[in-house]
Amino acid sequence: MKFWQSVEHAVTPAHGWAATTGAVVAPVFHYFYGTGRADILVVLLVCTALDWVTGIQAAKKQDKTYSSEYGLSRLPRTMFFLALPALANLLDRVMATPGFLFYGVTFGLIYHTWNSLTANAHRAGWPVPKAIVNLVETEIKAKTERAMKQKEGK
Known part of the structure; x- marks a missing residue:
């Protein structure tokens, strides 16, 4: 009897839609x-999510200029970045190079995003080890300069 009661709760329209x-x-x-x-x-998605979070916090804290328009303009860029590994995978299949382009592109994007999120975290005032800050120093400078240009443009 208990078994059927548990099955009854598991078979719902929501579960059906999720399975479909x-x-x-x-x-x-x-x-x-x-x-x-x-x-x-998943690593790429987590890095991308952290980049968004740290970017928002850096803009709010350091620049005091974060606008939803700027944030929304980052959506196409993010979608493009997430589509690149798919394109690389399809090219790998066409050229019979199993994973060469996919992994190269994906690791490159992870590295780029890691630099960005680390620089954003530093700009937001979050504790980032000095050795890591030194590794992303040029990214921090570039982000600071871009933020100042955007601030002056308003």
Whole structure:
């Protein structure tokens, strides 16, 4: 009797929609990004999310200029960055180079995003070790200069 009660609660329209969405999205995801690559893509997504969070905080704290218009203009850039590994995977399949372009592009994007989020965290006043700050010093300068230009333009 308890078994049927637990099954009754598990079989709901919401669960059905979730299963259907997963059944449709998973094959599309694997087609564009390849199989067995979820971990590196999660790293890229986490870095991208942290870059957004730290960027917002840096703009609010240091520049006092963060506008939703500027934030929304970053969406196409983010979508472009997230599409690049898919394009690299498709090119790998066409050229029969299993993962060469995919991993090169994805690690390059992770490195770029890591630099950006670290510089943003420093600009936001969050504790970043001095050795790390030294590694991203040029990114910090570039972001500070860009923020000042944007501030003067308003």
